[in-house]
Amino acid sequence: MNTDTKEWLELAEIKAELAERDWFMGTSGNLSIREPDGPTFYITASGKDKRKQTDSDFLLVDLKGSPVQETELRPSAETLLHTVIYGKTKANCVLHVHTVENNVVSELYGDEGSVTFRNQEIIKATGRWDEDSEFRIPIIYNHGDIPLLAEKFNLHVQDDSGAVLIRNHGITVWGKSGFEAKRILEACEFLFQYQLLLNTQLAHTASLT
């Protein structure tokens, strides 16, 4: 496997940054980046400690999620979600992380099927620039059967960038570049932390009255 292509190096850099944030607890998370205009993409190998940087972190797979070169590595167990995005949009990077905050938000708003943010400057980081823009993140059930999960996930993938929460599991975001995908992911996590802190403050204030 060629480990010094532009895409490999970019994905390795994103992985290192997300690791620095401690967003890969317990080997969770998976990341991918598409080869230029290609039907193939690099994706993290399954089950690894993504905080470590090695020559076998990624493998190249096709739009069915099958390795295109001889390898002992297994692609991420959630590769099908990445293939859904690359198969129907012009996205070039997909990031999936489990954080305590994205899990708690997915549980709090899971019954509503989505969580919507408004009146937050950081919404602009998702590409929504109007003062009254809303940012809605769908929340889907965490089906253990990955083809079924991918089928449900597919219903929320239309644009070249986006985000979907999987309930009590994590978030998957995608963008036209690694830079855009990371910007959207960071904005989502900011919004989740804000919302949880706000909910705590509001509950505290209510308990005093």
Ligand SMILES: CSC[C@@H](O)[C@@H](O)C(=O)COP(=O)(O)O
């Ligand atoms: C140990 S986390 C659970 C995993 O099944 C999964 O949700 C995950 O994010 C990582 O799986 P992976 O196969 O390493 O990409």
Ligand SMILES: [Zn+2]
């Ligand atoms: Zn996961």
